[in-house]
Amino acid sequence: MEDLLRSLRGLGLQAPNSEQLLELLDQEPESQRRLAQLLALQSKDDNDDSLLTKDILDAGVQALFENFARALQKEKELFKSELNALAVPKPIKTVPRKALLARQAAEIKRMQEAWAAxxxxxxxxxxxxxxxxxxxxxxxxxxxxxVRNLKAPARHVGSFLLCRVVSCLNLYVGCTFIVEDSAGDAVPVSVSHFTSNLKLSIAELSSLLPIGTALAIREPYLSLNHASRAGPASSKSVIGIRVDTPTDIKVLHDDDALLSDVTWKESLTLPAASPSLKHLKWLQRFSGKSYHSSDADSAAAKDAAHVFRAQGRTGAAYRVVSAQQAVNSSADAELEELQCQLLFDAGAYPEAFEAMSSTTSPSSAMATLKHKSQGLMTEAGQGCSSARVASFYFTSQLSDKARLTTADFVGPVTVRDIPGAGRGLVLTREVEPGELLLCCRAIGGSFAADEGCSGIPVIRLNLEDGLISTTTQILAATNIIHCLIDRPNLALPFLGLTAGPKLPVSKWAKQPYPLRWSNVPPSALDEKDELDIDAAYVDGVLRFNAFGPGQISRKSDPKAKISGGASSNAAASIPEMTGELGRATMPHPLPAILNHSCLPNVSSVFFGDVVTTRALHRLPTGTEIMHQYVKGEQPYAVRSAQLSKHEFKCGCTLCVLDRGDGDENVKKRQAIMGGTLPALLERSRLVMKGQGGPEKEVDVDALHDAMRSLQALVQDLQHTYSSTRGYLRPELMHVHVEIAKICNCAGSLEQSIQVSERNAMLDEFCPGFELADIFWQSYLDALAVVGVQPRQGPSASSHTSSLTCDKMPDLHFDDALACMLSIAKLYLRMEDTESAVAWTRTAFWAHECMINGGVEVFMDRWGQDETYADVLHVWQTA
Incomplete structure (x- = not known):
């Protein structure tokens, strides 16, 4: 990748954007040719005298892509040869220390130059x-x-390598550096999941693992291509130690027994320690055992705790403070306040409130924090209010990396074993539509706009099965690993989840799963209690349990962002992360327990790193609450394909109905939805776009033909459903809506048509009926196929009844709201204000059940669209 990017810059071309990066891995020649042509068209050189013509650029980029494809093939060959060599590892030939250091320095320089360019x-x-x-x-x-005992490729089970760091660190996605043993023999080391901040400078990296740091690497794996997982890969065999998880490395200190008899052969010039590194050994240890009762130690403890807190390592900071307080001879108000703040940061609001209540000299800052803790304790017991949901919504609109402060709320649910489906969440009492069941923050999630990776899209290609992981999946795993190291009490909720059908369950997954767990960091952590983290299991839990949510947005422009988000602040040269590389990865342990149904009975809505789950319908005691892993609006075959990674056959009502229609009918329906319908919708859009205006004739025939084609399509789709299927026919939703839009378009042209022409047009569209009738009925039909029925039957000749509903849609949730508001708008045009307000009130009720947030959120999502502005104004003033 680095050679390709360097060469593209040399040609004056931009690097591939986030979507094109995934296309790079597509080895089809035609796909590569199209991408090469597209990149060649994006030349930044506007000089007409340039010798690089379009044809030359095309050929040049194509040649670069061919080189990149060869490099990928070389990586695959290296991977296969390493697998084959595992059976017979061979002793390594050590590389001179000086040569390794020179190579490391050159790699660091190249990375710095690449970033600058x-x-x-x-x-x-x-x-x-x-x-x-x-x-x-x-x-x-x-x-x-x-080092001389090492063999490659091999994992040295039962052994550890005692070594020390002798080079600066090079950061790509993981970290690489050089270590030496006491005999002076050196070897490269690559560590995956070292940090999720990919923009750390050399100085910042050195503060985490400076030259001279002694290490013990447990059961090291010596690889023929050690940097492939940490990067940058060179497509060459470079022997070194590959560390897949940081927990395999133990940082040693001067008082460690392992160093008592060690004499290092090579002399080492250590960099001058800066004030910020003065207490580095404490920062690396995580434990407070070495503290002594003195004023100097108390100051050092505060310094270390503040550094920990800045790094987001709440547990380590808490342990430092607790250990120092245990040896202090007198109360220290600053340490007390810091401990309270750390408890609050950890989400331990009752413990924080209690600690603040007992502080010896509380400050105004502590009084404010105490008040916040009290509010969050209430929130944990009662759930977030509508006003709080509104604050979540608007905060997440302002930023595409919003991390919110809230208390986890667990409603009337309990964890149960579900036959054939593992664990699930079951209601302990009857609930009403819209009732809050869960409100949970993510543990260690990752946004593509996070400061540490914004502008650095990452792709990880599995050379064995071709599986691709992207930025936030990779960095969320890093965040989780560091989070579990810092706060081991989170191991059960996270590692207690399953990691997919191919990995055996962890020891945590065999324990009873808690609805709630303590957020208090342990006051001390003995070595025997330290976690040994399996990075593959963390990856699996994220792949099969984490959410990749899109944030709730306005309906007028779903992609719009209020100023202040990362995309609005980023430099124009940084492409916005879209598609797979722009998705967040949010691990929410308890919501992850929910099983899947294409036809959900709850609505899970994301606000930043918070997810709220609400009942969509009235649900009796004992009901398993289920949400969507894949959208039920998609065709059956698409849903089944997307669910295949979970290796289960969905048994929800919708899938049972689809299978009951028969394979042939399901295929016909999918062909219509994937081929005929999009073409007719586009034709309809163009026909309506071409109508009206001072200089345009009204093409009644075109409108008529578009509507008749859609009506015929309704019949074609109806024939694919079993006669016993019932109302649930979600594929019909958009067809009925489009028919209503055509009728609305025709109705809006009445003022520009003579009376006689208007009557003829109306009769042509729907003989014996007003346009309003078919417009109104089409929207009711659209609602009916997703389970929304009016309380009172329709009247063909009159629209005077207040026809509202009190049942949530089963699917197409926002589309159903749009239908309700469109019906309200029709009533308003007919001067039936009462019915217009009733239908708008129904839409608001449904919105509250799904999303909540009150009038503010409802109006922000729907009031920005001029289509509904008049009817929403009437509803607000009614």
Whole structure:
């Protein structure tokens, strides 16, 4: 990837955007040719005298793509040769320390130059495949080995490598550096999941693992291509230690017994320690055991805790403060306040409130924090109010990386074993439509707009099965690993989830799953309690349980962002992350327990890193609440394909109905939805766009033909349903809506048509009926196929009844709201204000059941659209 980007810049071309990056991995020649032509057209060189003509650029980019394809093939060959060589590992030939250091320095320089030339946009590619290793053996039970004892490729089970860092770190997606053993033999090391901030400078990296730091690497794996997972990959065999999870590395300190008899052969010039690194050993240890009672230690503890807190390591900071308080001879108000703040940061609001109530000299800041804690304790017990949901909504509109402060709320649900489906959430009492069941924050989630990765799209290609992972999936795993190291009490809720059908369940998944768990960081962490984290299991949990949500948005422009989001602040040269590379990865442990149904009975809505789950219908005690992994509005075959990774056959009502229609009818319906319908919708759009205006004739025939074609399509779709299927026919929704839009378009032309022509047009469209009749009936039909029925039957000759509904739609939720508002608008045109207000009130009620947030959120989502402005105004003033 690095060679390709460097060459493209040399030709004056932009790097591929987020969608094109995935196309790069498509090895079809025609696809590569189209992409090469597209990139060649995006030349930044506007000089007409340039010798690089379009044809030359096309050929040049195509040649670069061919080189890139060869590099990918080389990576696959290296991977296969390593798998084959595992059976017979061979002793390695050590590379001179000086040569390794020179190569590392050159790599760091290249990375710095690439970043400087990239204008803030630097795509990155790494690889994986085969086994992912992690050690579960305590260091005390392992035997020491030296670099000369290493074999490749091999995992050295039962051993550890005692070494120290002798180079600066090079950060790509993981980190690479050089270590040496006491005999002076050096070897490269690559560490995956080292940090999720891919923009750390050399100085910042050195503060995390400076030259001279002693390490013990447990059961090291020596790879023939060690940098493939951390990057940048060179398509060459470079032997080194590959560390798949940071928990396999233990940072050693001067008082560690392992270093008591060690004499390093090579002298090492250590960089001057800066004030911020003064207490580095404490920052690396996580434990407070070495503290002593003195004023200097108290100041050092505060310094370390503040550094920890800035890094988001709440648990480590809390342990430092707690340990120091335990040895202090007198109360320290600053330490007390810091402890309270850390409890609040950890979400332990009752404990924070209690601690603040007992502080010796509370400050105004503590009084404010105490008040917030009290409010969040109420929220944890009663759920978030409508006003709080509104604040979630508007905050998430302002930023595409919003992390919100809220208390997890668990409503009337409990965890149960569901036959054939693992665990699930079941209601402990009857609930009403719109009732809040869950409100939960993510653990260690990742947004594409996060500061540490904005402008750095990452792709990970599995060389074994071709599976592709993208930026937030990879960095969310890094965040989770560091979060679990910092706060081991989160292991059960996260590692207690399953990691897909191919990985055996963890020991945590065999324990009873808690509805609630303590957020209090442990006051001390013994070595025996430290977590040994399997990075592959973390990846699996994220792939099969984490959410990749789109944020709730306005209906007038779903892609719109209020100023202040990362996309609006980013430099123009940084492409916006869209598609797969722009999706967030949000692990919400308890909501992840929910099983799937294409026909959900709850609505899960995302606001930043918070998800709220509400009942869509009146549900009795004992009902399993289920939401969508895939959208039920999609064709059966598409849903089944997307669910295939979970290796289960969906048994929801919708899938049972679809299978009951028969394979042939399902295929016919899918062909209509994928081929005929899009063509007719586009034709309808063009016909309506061409109507009206001072210089345009009204093409009544075209409108008539478009509507008749759609009506015929309704009949074709109806023939694909079983006669016993019932009302649920969601594929008909958009067809009925389009028919209503054509009628509305025709009706809006009445003022520009003579009376006699108007009457003829009306009779041509719907003999014996007013246009309003068919317009109104089409919207009712659209609602009926997703389960919304009016309380009172329609009248063909009169629209004077207040026809509203009190049942939520089963699917097409926002589309159903649009239908209700369109019906209200028709009533308003007919001067039936009472019915218009009633239908708008119904739409608002449905919106509250699905999303909540009150009038503010409803109006912000729907009032921005001029289509509904008049009817919403009447509703607000009624």
């Amino acid at each position: 990239s204008e803030g946009y630097h795509p990155r590619l790494i690889f994986d495949g085969g086994d992912t290793y992690h050690s579960t053996t305590p260091l005390s039970q392992l035997k020491a080995l030296s």
